[in-house]
Amino acid sequence: MERLDKDSMKLYLVTDSTGLTEALFLEKIERALKGGVTMVQIREKDKSTREYMELGKKVHEITRKYGVPLIVDDRVDVAMAIGAEGVHLGQSDMPVDIARMIVGDKMIIGATTKTVEQAKIACEQGADYLGVGAIYPTTTKVKTVLTSVDTLKDICRAVPIPANAIGGLNSSNLQILKGAPIAGICVVSAIMKSEDPEKAARDLLEAAKTI
Ligand code: TZP
Ligand code: MG
Secondary structure, X not given: OOOOOHHHHOEEEEOOOOOOOHHHHHHHHHHHHHOOOOEEEEOOOOOOHHHHHHHHHHHHXXXXXXXXXXXXXXXXXXXXXXXXXXXXXXXOOOOHHHHHHHHOOOOEEEEEOOOHHHHHHHHHOOOOEEEEEOOOXXXXXXXXXXXXXXXXXXXXXXXXXXXXXXXXXXXOOHHHHOOOOOOEEEEOHHHHOOOOHHHHHHHHHHHHOOO
């Protein structure tokens, strides 16, 4: 079986626990899954390894119930330790080929890429999917450099693996992506900051149909 079903890329939620109690954080993820989120990435930058693992295990219990893959941001060791379905690596994280050697051929590896060259390298090194952005300015990742939709399109055409768009996306601003052969969209705040993550997920899926 393929490691990654392309349909899983449709609505990719990257989590952010900032400012939330653990209970509310987990509840938001579950409600988003009810609304149709197809893939979840746990992304924690300030937690200890132990805390990252503990939270990851709790998120994994929820994603499993919905049959949705869980991806761990940055940390190959944490992903393996909790039996997550995958790991997501940026340009300053472990290179994809080294990660592939460590995790074997069962685990999904995603890579953040901002240029066609980075995309080709990630693909050659064994990535299963790409995240491309930030498309719009975002307060979730302040230091990120914007990626144009033209570059996003070039990346999608340059590699055979699915790519999704990330950065400042919400259900009202997806038109910019029209015509881009992306596999889906990826959001943090549009869901994590919503009072109603289930509706937010539904609205995003509906809006994404127009891309
Ligand atoms: N990588 C590029 S932009 C971004 C990441 C992790 C954050 C996107 O967050 P939001 O809240 O959906 O703009
Ligand atoms: Mg990273």
